[in-house]
Amino acid sequence: MFALIDCNNFYVSCERVFNPKLKAKPVVVLSNNDGCVIARSNEAKALGIPMGAPAFKYENFFEQNKVYVFSANFPLYGDMSKRVMTIVSDHSPEIEIYSIDEAFLKLSGFERFDINAYACSMRDKVLKWTGIPVSIGIAQTKALTKIANSIAKKFPDKTQNVYIIDSEEKKIKALKWTKIEDVWRIGRQNAKKLNSIGVNNAYDFTLLDSNWVRKNMTVVGLRLQNDLQGLPTLDLEALQIKKNIATTRTFEKNYTEISELKERITTFAVSCAEKLRSQKSCCNSLTVFITTNKHRDDLKQYSPCITIKLPFPTNSSIEIAKFANLALERIFKKDYRYKKAGVIVHDFSGEDALQIKLFKNRDERHLPLMQAIDKLNLTYGQQKIKLGAQDTKRTWKMKQEKLSPKYTTNLSDIITVHC
DNA sequence: TCTGGGGTCCTAGGACCC
DNA sequence: TCTGGGGTCCTAGGACCC
Numbered sequence: 001m002f003a004l005i006d007c008n009n010f011y012v013s014c015e016r017v018f019n020p021k022l023k024a025k026p027v028v029v030l031s032n033n034d035g036c037v038i039a040r041s042n043e044a045k046a047l048g049i050p051m052g053a054p055a056f057k058y059e060n061f062f063e064q065n066k067v068y069v070f071s072a073n074f075p076l077y078g079d080m081s082k083r084v085m086t087i088v089s090d091h092s093p094e095i096e097i098y099s100i101d102e103a104f105l106k107l108s109g110f111e112r113f114d115i116n117a118y119a120c121s122m123r124d125k126v127l128k129w130t131g132i133p134v135s136i137g138i139a140q141t142k143a144l145t146k147i148a149n150s151i152a153k154k155f156p157d158k159t160q161n162v163y164i165i166d167s168e169e170k171k172i173k174a175l176k177w178t179k180i181e182d183v184w185r186i187g188r189q190n191a192k193k194l195n196s197i198g199v200n201n202a203y204d205f206t207l208l209d210s211n212w213v214r215k216n217m218t219v220v221g222l223r224l225q226n227d228l229q230g231l232p233t234l235d236l237e238a239l240q241i242k243k244n245i246a247t248t249r250t251f252e253k254n255y256t257e258i259s260e261l262k263e264r265i266t267t268f269a270v271s272c273a274e275k276l277r278s279q280k281s282c283c284n285s286l287t288v289f290i291t292t293n294k295h296r297d298d299l300k301q302y303s304p305c306i307t308i309k310l311p312f313p314t315n316s317s318i319e320i321a322k323f324a325n326l327a328l329e330r331i332f333k334k335d336y337r338y339k340k341a342g343v344i345v346h347d348f349s350g351e352d353a354l355q356i357k358l359f360k361n362r363d364e365r366h367l368p369l370m371q372a373i374d375k376l377n378l379t380y381g382q383q384k385i386k387l388g389a390q391d392t393k394r395t396w397k398m399k400q401e402k403l404s405p406k407y408t409t410n411l412s413d414i415i416t417v418h419c
Numbered sequence: 420t421c422t423g424g425g426g427t428c429c430t431a432g433g434a435c436c437c
Numbered sequence: 438t439c440t441g442g443g444g445t446c447c448t449a450g451g452a453c454c455c
Contacts, residue, residue, distance in 0.1 A: 035423050
């Protein structure tokens, strides 16, 4: 059997742990730049606020309905996630941390266990030790645990947030209950395709001819079908180092000059290089993109993107920034209003695996220099040491007007208890 | 005025090889 | 008249996830 542990309305729950007056109130958390809604409490969902709602369109609505609004506080959520995962990982030697708020467990050798009692005690322990409520779904396969989990979440009174699919009848009932567009790994495009041939729920999907599924939904769809039928096909996946690292941002205003974009691209490149160094990788190629505002159909659109191969693997901020700017120069065109840009690095090799090239080699002096910069930034705060091409006056990163304190990761934000 | 950010996997098609 | 067959590698783009 597999189990899926999923934190309920995770970001909202994190805010509630340190701010109890938010309990039973509508609460939403906004994306970076306070752009759109990325988490909602049950009360906010009941008010009809959709996922991804643009915040500016809902300003009045939030006020009228007394909705508590927060800017995303990722240091807090990341730290709370670590605490939850530590507890969860005590419950099985085989775990896959699937996202910031979800983990799969493999329950091998639990045949003689009362799995329900085991799951309930895990749920209680996480709540008591971290304050985060979780739902747990258990079934034969990963795809079925996803469904079990949504049942556990949807019917808290009946399930106490723990649901096990352990019989054929329960499986069929659960599959019939799940709308096809709500199935894990069925996105908008596939749902449309399936609806058009009369497949409306997960059960219909399991009955489809597997050749049709293979042909129209690739092996991805076929694996999912097997898994939903109860045939374990998707296994736990080991934690691996990243294969891509990206830093992308929407700007607070439109940029038209290449000099402005160069400053942004340099900053994004530096951020990618820092992330590369933290996982001890070098990149061999990078992609730069810039784009105009896609939500404005009255403006001229231009969204170029370019990938370049680097002459040698590197994780030096200086080198990566230099190549990213060369790439930018090749795609930039005048007379457009750019709203967003990004740098993505890929094709990684290990930091130590240096390959000597005949003509161009990386500058070995960069490595100790970068180590020194990383150390200084760690001690004195992010971005204290910057490249000259970055805007040294720019101290803020993005719009975060409703940010809660970093209760668990910043000593000056620690909560005070009055006895 | 204002609409997020960061990932993974798969496939088709081009370029190349003998 | 007629122009093979079997590979590999790489990349862009689509679809999906949270």
